[in-house]
Amino acid sequence: MDYTQERVATLHDYGGADPAAPTGRAAVVVPMTDREYAGLAPERVFSELERVDPAEVVVPLRAPAERVPEFRDWLADFDVPLTVLWCDGPRVEALLDDAGLAGERGKGRDVWLALGVAARHDYVVVHDADTTTYEARDVRKLLFPLADGFEFSKGYYARVENDRLYGRLFRLFYEPLVDALADSHDHEVLDFLGAFRYALAGECAMTADLARGLRVQRRWGLEVGTLGEAFRLAGTDGAAQVDLGRYEHDHRAVSGPTGLSEMSEGVGAALFRAVEDAGVEVDYDALAERYLDAADRFVRAYGADAAFNDLDYDGEQERAQTRTYADAIAEPGTDTRLPAWTDTSLDADEVAAAAAADAEEAAARAGGSSDSATDGEP
Incomplete structure (x- = not known):
């Protein structure tokens, strides 16, 4: 344990830190792939998110069409305001192609799509779903600096x-x-x-304005690329890092x-x-x-x-x-x-609607329920 400051503001957890934070004005983005379906770590993450009470939880999902219905059904069991954003459907692909944004697919592209949707709220939190030590207060920790005037915060922890x-x-x-x-x-x-x-941590939070201004890596390097963009958009004085303790994940x-x-x-x-x-x-x-x-x-x-x-x-x-x-x-x-979303012709609500329609079509083809999860507008 230490209390030293870095070049960016460093917020330490001296034991049980759980600050008040504007969770009701924030969307939480949790990128997922089909391999995480019903896993123990994601189960813990979404169970903890039930205790956060965010404005919205956006799950950009990368999965084949046949896996989408069961994924939506599983996530619908959690008591969170949920938007499942299926990133691989034909309507979403067509929107990207029409906007000149077709190209390599990966985690970064999924998160970028979700940022546009999530930025209809004041704040956006992004984190992975593979953390077995995840706690609800992690979201509050990440959001706290934003309520205190910072534009970007990053989690750090011991591995x-x-x-x-x-x-x-x-x-x-x-x-x-x-x-x-x-x-x-x-x-x-x-x-x-x-x-x-811990510059490669996937846990961060940002204002909606910063989220809309990010240029995003399509695949690997998302976390480092986001730091570079945070420097460009917020600068050293606008960024903070937050102690999330000790993390265990894949x-x-x-x-x-x-x-x-x-x-x-x-x-x-x-x-x-x-x-x-x-x-x-x-x-x-x-x-x-x-x-x-x-x-x-x-x-x-x-x-x-x-x-x-x-x-x-x-x-x-x-x-x-x-x-x-x-x-x-x-x-x-x-x-x-x-x-940046501010530099595209895409409309985030149209993307959300296209993803919802793609998911409904996949569910219909599979004979699954069409109303088991909330998609599009929360």
């Missing part, structure tokens, strides 16, 4: 489970990479990006599809896009070596921290991971981000 340190992509890639960039560039954006204690392998290695490419591209947007000129050839030097220092430090707490730690394995992540250090390439 310690089963006597091991997790959060590997943050510890072994993001942290040393930002450190290496800051070592050769004196720029406020790097101070900002380096101030967040882990990924390093290699393979959707593994940490693949994720590092998206995270790296989003980070480099953010710093280039702010005017930093990166020497990518020199950066890889500086990153490995910084990563070695971090591995040594985390190894000492693990030993101090009698945790299992394999320093050589962690160094091997850093060598894998170094391959992700490259120019960010073509900018495929979705634009």
